[in-house]
Amino acid sequence: MQHISMLKGHPLGWLATVVALLLALTSCVDEEEYADTVEGNFEALWRIIDEHYCFFAEKQVDWDAVHATYARSVRGDLSRNQLFEVLTNMLSELRDGHVNLYSTFDVGRYWSWHENYPRNFSDSLIDRYLGTDYKIASALRYKTLDDNIGYVRYSSFASEIGEGNLDAVLMDLAPCRALIIDVRDNGGGLLTMAELLASRFTDEKLLVGYMRHKSGKGHDDFSGMEAQHLKPSKGMRWHKPVFVLTNRQVFSAANEFVKYMKCCPRVTIVGDQTGGGAGLPFTSELPNGWTVRFSACPMYDRDGRSTEDGIAPDVPAALTSADFARGRDTIIETARALVP
Numbered sequence: 001m002q003h004i005s006m007l008k009g010h011p012l013g014w015l016a017t018v019v020a021l022l023l024a025l026t027s028c029v030d031e032e033e034y035a036d037t038v039e040g041n042f043e044a045l046w047r048i049i050d051e052h053y054c055f056f057a058e059k060q061v062d063w064d065a066v067h068a069t070y071a072r073s074v075r076g077d078l079s080r081n082q083l084f085e086v087l088t089n090m091l092s093e094l095r096d097g098h099v100n101l102y103s104t105f106d107v108g109r110y111w112s113w114h115e116n117y118p119r120n121f122s123d124s125l126i127d128r129y130l131g132t133d134y135k136i137a138s139a140l141r142y143k144t145l146d147d148n149i150g151y152v153r154y155s156s157f158a159s160e161i162g163e164g165n166l167d168a169v170l171m172d173l174a175p176c177r178a179l180i181i182d183v184r185d186n187g188g189g190l191l192t193m194a195e196l197l198a199s200r201f202t203d204e205k206l207l208v209g210y211m212r213h214k215s216g217k218g219h220d221d222f223s224g225m226e227a228q229h230l231k232p233s234k235g236m237r238w239h240k241p242v243f244v245l246t247n248r249q250v251f252s253a254a255n256e257f258v259k260y261m262k263c264c265p266r267v268t269i270v271g272d273q274t275g276g277g278a279g280l281p282f283t284s285e286l287p288n289g290w291t292v293r294f295s296a297c298p299m300y301d302r303d304g305r306s307t308e309d310g311i312a313p314d315v316p317a318a319l320t321s322a323d324f325a326r327g328r329d330t331i332i333e334t335a336r337a338l339v340p
Contacts, residue, residue: 038077038078040287041288045091045286046063049063050217053296054297055298055308059094059095061093063219080105081105084101087290088108096294101291102293103290113251119247119248119319125324125328126182129145135172137169138161138162139156139160140161144175147339149176149178150173152181154182154186156189157190157253159189159193161196171236177241177339178243179241181245183250184247184249184331187252188254189253189254194253197257200233200235202264206263207229207263208228209299209302210225210226211300212226212298225304242261243267244258245270246269246274247331248274248275250310251276255311258274262301268314268315272313279294280297281294281296282295282296315334315335317335
């Protein structure tokens, strides 16, 4: 059985839910059956990706050629671990950090989407800025810096926050002349959390991007563009300058957050390009029980450009070794220098 991972409260949730149900029904009736053998699991995985993955054009991958290459490595005497390695290597041809193979003993993943770039983040530097007197509101750590600029660290959208948390944080930081939101190294999580936070920085409904869904088994079979809108929160909203700090490990739902924030007034993105990972995840199961997760619904910015490969900052900045030696975070300091 296959399904699209949906999140309650997403602006296009109703449409994607309908599509997911249709896909589930079709998979139960029309999906080709494969035996739980080395060859069967290989063919099942290749077919699932072939019919449902959404970024073949962006990745410029000849999936038929990939099949021909890896089929030569598939033999009936492969061990469990050997088969897992072959399948993981095949999936890595997609060069997509959203593609994962899950078993009881390992997770196949592709991490080169961020490993080949400077990290531009240091936990020890963040600890230096926060000190020991910072405040905690659920998954948010926050503090007023000595130049009266508010600093908020949100490390993972997999950790939930509530409206009450945001009201408390913004009320406490209200005297500050600007706000820094640090989402570097945020690998994503819940889209609802990205929307919840971004909704505090607009007073009107904003067009923030578009989404498409797979409409057939062909690589280019997609629905039309469906608009994504960000609605203003009913809680306390921020009307002063905001600086969002990014690096290459900003991924998935965190990438969407940056996309939303680029549409909000008085917001500047500072740091490195984000990592991307814009597709809505889809999961399916192999005959042996292993699960594959990958992108099946591509997302775009408000100008219709794919955000799969990341979002460029408004002000590029990189962590320098000289600043690091002095205990300074170059990207934080770049944002502070931009405050009017």
